[in-house]
Amino acid sequence: MINIISAIGSIGTFIMALFYLVSVSVQLYQMKIGFIPAFGFNQILLTKDKNKELSLKNIASKNSEHQDFLELYNLGGGAAKAITIEIIINQEEIIQKKYVNMLPSQEGYLLPINKKVFQELSNTIENNGYDSNIDIRLTYKHNLSRKQQQIYLRGHIDNFNSYNDKEIYELQFM
Template sequence: MTNILTAIGSIGTFSMAFIYLFSYLHQRRQMRVELYPVLYFEQLIIELKENGELKFYNSNNYNPVLDKYIILANDGGGGASKIHLTISNQENTLQKINISKLSGNSKYIVPLNKNMVKIIEACIIQNKDIRLNVNFQYNTLIKDKKTKETFEIMITEFPNAEDLLLYEVKVKFDE
């Protein structure tokens, strides 16, 4: 009888140790996921005024003096360092930006250079489609190797009730 109780106790101890190990591994995985950065651009609306001038509106207008910019945000729990951002069209590289560090839940204002603004302006005025390639390369706190992300953005008409000429910068998804 004592042997049976000892065997049941040993099986119970073994199963509790197994459950504890599984719980620990699951918690460790969750903590690791929270340390990855999540980089993205905030929404950008472009208005074509009657005089042909472009007015840029970000979802959060931070700087009333500087209006031709995009906001790079990191909503992840971890920081990204040594960020290399390249924006190009089919012909050439339009803009390169190097950012030393972008910590979690923070934002960075990326001013658009004159070349970028001219190309966007020309495409909107001539009513042409514009497609730009965006390439991110950055290091994370978790991995030493560079993480690379590439996606295509396009500028499309933004429907509105006021009959304004508005355009939105969107990420193109493969269908």
């Protein structure tokens, strides 16, 4: 009788050890996910006035003047290293390439954009298109895996609001 009770106790201990192993594995996996970088842009508004001049405004920026940059944020928990940012038109022509050594969590990088990007955005709006030919390719390494990873973001323009003297559009990268 004591052998049976001892056997049941041993089986119970074994089952508890398995539950503990599964619990620790899940917690380690959740910690790993918390260190993965997640890139994103803040809300970007494009304004076209009567003179058909296009201007860009990052909503989170305190600067009220004409802006010629996008704010790239690392929204994940981890630090991204060796980041290469390429702005591509027509899925093949790299018109701008920038390097960022490290982008820690909750930090931003001001990505300057040049005249060709403004022209492409203006052409997309004039042709009443929603998907622009602008892609952003982000290549980076992160602290845990040390593997190089790539993200492709496609530019998308939505009509935001229209007034008598100007039209406002929202630029999103998906």
